[in-house]
Amino acid sequence: MVYDGADANDLFRRHRATLPVWMPLFYERPLEIVAGAGCTVTDGEGREYLDFYSGISTNVLGYGIREIRDAVERQLRSGIVHTSTFYLIRAQVEAAERIGRLSGIEDPVVFFTCSGTEAVETALLLATQYRDSNQVISLRYAYHGRSFGALGATGDRRWQGRGLSPLRVAHVPGGGRRRGALRDLDDTAYVRACAEELEETLTTSTPERTAAMIVEPVQGVAGAVPLVAGQLSAYKEILDGHGIPLIVDEVQTGWGRTGRFWGYQWHDVTPDLLVFAKGGGNGISMGGVVGRRDIMSCLPVPSLSSFGGNPLSMAAVRATIDYIEAHSLPAHAEKTGALLLQELRRRLVGEPWVREVRGSGLLLAVEYAHPGGSARSAPQMAKAVQEACRGRGLLVGLGGTAHDCVRIMPPLTLSAAQAREGAHLVAAATKDVRES
Known part of the structure; x- marks a missing residue:
């Protein structure tokens, strides 16, 4: 079943009316995930996303896994x-x-x-x-x-x-x-x-x-x-x-x-x-x-x-x-994570708003800071990149000691092609925000 925007707005209103104010939601238009397969999910309006957040690192195998x-x-x-x-x-x-x-x-x-x-x-x-x-x-x-x-x-x-x-x-x-x-x-x-x-x-x-x-x-x-x-x-x-x-x-x-x-x-x-x-x-x-x-x-x-x-x-x-x-997923995560880290760094190192790309395996982050060698963190940049990633069909998280990081934690079943696609989308979203 696909829901329209009015239904999503109503669900958001009901959420705010019944759940604690200290429970944050991602995105200016909060997202309802209604279906998933492999490393992708579908929202209530029928749009598909590559999931690089995995329910806060929880859906380690992805979605719709027959054995589970x-x-x-x-x-x-x-x-x-x-x-x-x-x-x-x-x-x-x-x-x-x-x-x-x-x-x-x-x-x-x-x-x-x-x-x-x-x-x-x-x-x-x-x-x-x-x-x-x-x-x-x-x-x-x-x-x-x-x-x-x-x-x-x-x-x-x-x-x-x-x-x-x-x-x-x-x-x-x-x-x-x-x-x-x-x-x-x-x-x-x-x-x-x-x-x-x-x-x-x-x-x-x-x-x-x-x-x-x-x-x-x-x-x-x-x-x-x-x-x-x-x-x-x-x-x-x-x-x-x-x-x-x-x-x-x-x-x-x-x-x-x-x-x-x-x-x-x-x-x-x-x-x-x-x-x-x-x-x-x-x-x-x-x-x-x-x-x-x-x-x-x-x-x-x-x-x-x-x-x-x-x-x-x-x-x-x-x-x-x-x-x-x-499926030897720890070894797969090491290999695919190294590829994803390499691709992110290749695309983002030299980007003026990116301070560091780091992590281990498939637990990664991109940290944003004001350009010019500034030590000043850029949480609004990270948040804007997260929004821009969604616009391009990629879900990422937020974190960092100053909320200045985009967090990347895809399912461990991530393919090499999906790793490259995700890295491209993060880099493109960063460029979108910088040029906006």
């Missing part, structure tokens, strides 16, 4: 969508076994939730209980979710509101180094300075016991900012020396998006707790934590998630992992 649909329909036909975790759920056990093996953590235990935010909150609960401390170390510019504890661990004040939190949080350098005293350092000097700052923070300005450090291997909301080579392993060495667990937040980087099954696998570390969500169900709500048995077993009281690990979600999770492995 069949798995979900089989579970629906059984009549059992939900039973609660007070009963054995075969699909939950099988998914936990798969994720545990894939995590690389020795003797792993898995707990399922319904979202990434809930998963982060669970990891923080476990770490604070295990270490008997509410002190957490996080990265500057990090984003970990919208709940009370997750927002406390977030290192970007645009998302924090008043900053109230049940945690004490100290922030150390993230992946970007364009600002502050570390901005001109090369990688080796930057990693050394980061390590020194973490050690200094732990020995001078935090309590004697710290619960955990939480890290994104690529800082997604900050604008696809990868940690510098050697940075995470330097942090982990210091944490191990203090007996502090490392939580790796793989909500956006997991399931092959960076070119490895988990983003941390680009670094010489193994996390103590690994948080996952988003793409694991290819759009079906899921999340969870996998970690060391001693940490995962430390709660002194019973706990559960009514809907976490439900039979329907777990059917999707098993089918999604099967598909990722059968």
Whole structure:
């Protein structure tokens, strides 16, 4: 069914009347997506788009994937969508076994939730209980979710509101180094300075016991900012020396998006707790934590998630992992992501409004700044480019520490031809805006 513009306007009016004002919508004319196939989606007015946003990095396989649909329909036909975790759920056990093996953590235990935010909150609960401390170390510019504890661990004040939190949080350098005293350092000097700052923070300005450090291997909301080579392993060495667990937040980087099954696998570390969500169900709500048995077993009281690990979600999770492995999607994402990054840079490097094109695998961003070597970010340029991309039939996201980035996160099934087409459309949209 195709809807006309009047219907879209009415839906927008009803959205504004019934949903919170703090729920933003993209575009001057908000978009309703009603159908999808592969890496393309169709809006309520019948227009087709190449999707470079994937529902915020969630539809990792794309749309209309028969294997996922069949798995979900089989579970629906059984009549059992939900039973609660007070009963054995075969699909939950099988998914936990798969994720545990894939995590690389020795003797792993898995707990399922319904979202990434809930998963982060669970990891923080476990770490604070295990270490008997509410002190957490996080990265500057990090984003970990919208709940009370997750927002406390977030290192970007645009998302924090008043900053109230049940945690004490100290922030150390993230992946970007364009600002502050570390901005001109090369990688080796930057990693050394980061390590020194973490050690200094732990020995001078935090309590004697710290619960955990939480890290994104690529800082997604900050604008696809990868940690510098050697940075995470330097942090982990210091944490191990203090007996502090490392939580790796793989909500956006997991399931092959960076070119490895988990983003941390680009670094010489193994996390103590690994948080996952988003793409694991290819759009079906899921999340969870996998970690060391001693940490995962430390709660002194019973706990559960009514809907976490439900039979329907777990059917999707098993089918999604099967598909990722059968089609070698992490390797495909590495190859196609390298092509997309190359094509974006070829078309955009030298563009006066583009400061940087960066990322890992199929988690990329284009950052905009005022021309002439200015350090002044250009959020309005990024927003205008997003609008212009839509006009040309491409959906992209927004992000960056100053909202100055176009975020690019297509399905991992993206073809080389689609990568080239998308890069062309981003470059053409940038030129459209510059010349307007």
